[in-house]
Amino acid sequence: MNAELKVSKKKSRNEFKVNFEGKLTPWQRFKSRFLTLNFLKNVVLAIFRYVILIGISYVILYPFIAKVAGSFMSREDFMDITVKLIPKYPTLDTYKAIITENKYFLALLNTTILSLFCAVMQMVMTMIIGYGLAKFKFKGNTVVFFAVIFTMIVPHQALKLAFFTRFRYFDFFGLIKLIGGKPLNLINTYWPIGLLSFSGLAFKNGLYIFLMRQFFRGVPDELEEAAYVDGSGVFKTFVRIIVPLAGPMMITVFLFAFSWQWTDDFYSTLFFTRNTTYLMPNIITVPPSLDTTGFLAAEVYSSAIINTAALLIILPLLLIYSFFQKYLVQGIERSGIVG
Amino acid sequence: MNSAAAVKVEPKTKKVSPKKRKAKSLDKKKAKAGWVFVAPFLLVFLLIYVPVIFDSIRFSFNEMVNTSSGFLLTFVGWDNYEAAFFSDPLFVSTLTSGLQQLILEIPAIVIFSLFMAVLLNQKMVGRTLFRAIFFIPVILSTGLIDDIDMNNSFASYAEGGMEEESINQAGDLVTAMDLQAIFSTMKIGTGMVDYVVDIVNDVYQVVNRSGVQMLIFLAGLQSISPAIYESCTIDGATAWETFWKITFPMISPMILVNTVYTIIDSFTSSSNQVMNYIGRVYSERDGGNTLATAMYWVYFLIVILIIAVVAGILSAYTFYQRRD
Numbered sequence: 001m002n003a004e005l006k007v008s009k010k011k012s013r014n015e016f017k018v019n020f021e022g023k024l025t026p027w028q029r030f031k032s033r034f035l036t037l038n039f040l041k042n043v044v045l046a047i048f049r050y051v052i053l054i055g056i057s058y059v060i061l062y063p064f065i066a067k068v069a070g071s072f073m074s075r076e077d078f079m080d081i082t083v084k085l086i087p088k089y090p091t092l093d094t095y096k097a098i099i100t101e102n103k104y105f106l107a108l109l110n111t112t113i114l115s116l117f118c119a120v121m122q123m124v125m126t127m128i129i130g131y132g133l134a135k136f137k138f139k140g141n142t143v144v145f146f147a148v149i150f151t152m153i154v155p156h157q158a159l160k161l162a163f164f165t166r167f168r169y170f171d172f173f174g175l176i177k178l179i180g181g182k183p184l185n186l187i188n189t190y191w192p193i194g195l196l197s198f199s200g201l202a203f204k205n206g207l208y209i210f211l212m213r214q215f216f217r218g219v220p221d222e223l224e225e226a227a228y229v230d231g232s233g234v235f236k237t238f239v240r241i242i243v244p245l246a247g248p249m250m251i252t253v254f255l256f257a258f259s260w261q262w263t264d265d266f267y268s269t270l271f272f273t274r275n276t277t278y279l280m281p282n283i284i285t286v287p288p289s290l291d292t293t294g295f296l297a298a299e300v301y302s303s304a305i306i307n308t309a310a311l312l313i314i315l316p317l318l319l320i321y322s323f324f325q326k327y328l329v330q331g332i333e334r335s336g337i338v339g
Numbered sequence: 340m341n342s343a344a345a346v347k348v349e350p351k352t353k354k355v356s357p358k359k360r361k362a363k364s365l366d367k368k369k370a371k372a373g374w375v376f377v378a379p380f381l382l383v384f385l386l387i388y389v390p391v392i393f394d395s396i397r398f399s400f401n402e403m404v405n406t407s408s409g410f411l412l413t414f415v416g417w418d419n420y421e422a423a424f425f426s427d428p429l430f431v432s433t434l435t436s437g438l439q440q441l442i443l444e445i446p447a448i449v450i451f452s453l454f455m456a457v458l459l460n461q462k463m464v465g466r467t468l469f470r471a472i473f474f475i476p477v478i479l480s481t482g483l484i485d486d487i488d489m490n491n492s493f494a495s496y497a498e499g500g501m502e503e504e505s506i507n508q509a510g511d512l513v514t515a516m517d518l519q520a521i522f523s524t525m526k527i528g529t530g531m532v533d534y535v536v537d538i539v540n541d542v543y544q545v546v547n548r549s550g551v552q553m554l555i556f557l558a559g560l561q562s563i564s565p566a567i568y569e570s571c572t573i574d575g576a577t578a579w580e581t582f583w584k585i586t587f588p589m590i591s592p593m594i595l596v597n598t599v600y601t602i603i604d605s606f607t608s609s610s611n612q613v614m615n616y617i618g619r620v621y622s623e624r625d626g627g628n629t630l631a632t633a634m635y636w637v638y639f640l641i642v643i644l645i646i647a648v649v650a651g652i653l654s655a656y657t658f659y660q661r662r663d
């Protein structure tokens with residue numbers, strides 16, 4: 001039974017060949033497939049595309065490659081003009097000096113706590129605010145939205161002095177002065193940055209609120225209506241139905257908030273003065289044991305040391321990014337941003 | 340038992356006021372909930388952010404002296420603004436050249452990010468890898484790292500050889516001379532050539548600052564229905580025509596968003612030369628903090644004006660697809 005079937009199949013396949021492809025020699029088939037204008041166009045386009053993509057990838061990656069190369073170079077390498085990217089006398093001294101003398105791990109711990117705190121807070125709060133702006137048609141909705149846009153546009157540098165004095169002499173309609181005798185000093189505490197994160201006013205939070213709003217506007221209203229009909233309240237619906245939907249967008253905002261807080265040098269130096277809370281900006285100095293004064297290639301050498309510090313700063317971010325990068329595009333893609 | 344009773348009661352109340360009352364109360368309830376959702380933002384915005392802005396404006400009209408218990412303000416009127424414009428040697432020239440650069444860079448960033456988003460949206464081998472590489476600057480090259488890379492003498496040292504460096508400055512990719520030699524026969528103005536040369540030499544900055552824009556464009560490209568492209572190919576449109584007739588109008592809202600975002604982003608970034616200059620005034624000069632605050636507000640007003648003009652022009656040409 002089986003054998004017969006096989007034979008008949010073979011036969012039919014042969015017939016097929018004879019009928020339709022018998023006239024084509026391999027050369028002709030090759031020609032019809034590869035020697036057409038269309039194929040040529042595709043090849044040229046592909047080459048063009050890859051040349052651009054690889055070229056720009058190189059531009060993006062070059063500073064990191066240079067940083068890695070420079071971080072292993074020793075003093076002698078900078079004296080030797082034949083050394084450019086690959087060190088002749090590789091050493092780990094630069095890393096050791098930064099880790100021990102600049103107290104890298106202390107900065108790492110403090111920055112991790114601060115960034116995690118801010119990123120989680122900002123993610124949750126911008127989600128809540130964005131949802132409120134996207135789905136509720138209360139009076140003043142557009143006014144609040146314009147306020148959000150306004151916080152995006154005002155340069156935070158312009159508010160530097162005012163922020164500092166506000167939190168250095170923190171007072172609430174004169175209430176605190178009445179109780180404690182003098183205004184509170186909130187500098188070097190987590191309060192200022194926590195307060196700003198809580199209300200979606202910290203670094204670039206306007207963008208996060210905007211992204212969240214656009215995302216929630218793309219969620220069909222029927223979902224919530226179905227939940228309301230089933231007797232679920234507004235807040236229960238938000239927690240049970242909406243939050244699980246917002247996963248990719250939450251990851252995107254978390255990634256932005258975490259990494260931008262991590263490398264931030266504005267709020268972290270404004271609200272945390274140097275000696276009390278040791279953060280990442282503080283490790284960007286040349287360690288004493290690698291003193292470059294009087295050294296012939298001092299400028300390049302100290303620049304390489306600073307670059308090594310930068311490398312150590314972004315190392316944890318790189319790890320996080322490699323895990324989450326695919327959600328980054330996904331989250332934005334699903335947001336359906338329009339206008 | 341209970342539920343049965345409830346069912347029996349309901350029709351009676353419905354007779355009194357059908358539908359209307361219930362719908363109204365739900366809307367009201369929802370509106371109230373909306374206020375609750377935005378309350379954290381609104382409270383701190385009104386209680387801290389707005390006063391901070393007023394403080395900042397007030398400081399720009401004052402002289403500030405630090406004392407042991409706080410600070411003393413003395414009203415000086417428009418002195419800080421006058422100082423910024425008339426007695427500061429570099430402010431006006433930095434401002435004009437900075438704004439010029441801003442206006443030149445913005446089209447470059449928007450066009451570049453659109454171009455790259457279209458490229459990264461195509462199906463090809465290694466797309467995820469390229470996407471991962473292209474979004475690295477969004478995550479990593481900000482704040483501290485951006486500051487370090489701004490004047491990175493090591494990177495340029497490793498890039499250029501010794502002989503080259505003595506001829507061209509700091510290992511630029513192309514020099515204006517090369518391009519002018521090529522373009523002089525093509526009747527293209529030197530201004531245009533200089534612009535292109537500047538952009539090419541600044542390609543790292545352009546790439547670095549177009550990450551978020553690329554993401555937004557990519558999202559826009561993904562939201563265009565494939566059915567439109569399909570019908571275009573059936574009607575015999577070429578890829579070029581499809582881009583200009585379909586892709587471009589469909590993502591024009593994103594062009595508006597990205598242009599505004601690019602202006603905001605590049606004028607508040609610390610790598611901006613005007614910001615840099617004002618930052619130095621703030622920290623280095625005596626009484627510079629109030630002067631710098633005044634300068635920031637001048638700069639802010641000018642940029643707001645630019646944003647309004649640009650957004651006004653672009654929104655006239657923006658196409659919104661109506662979906663029913």
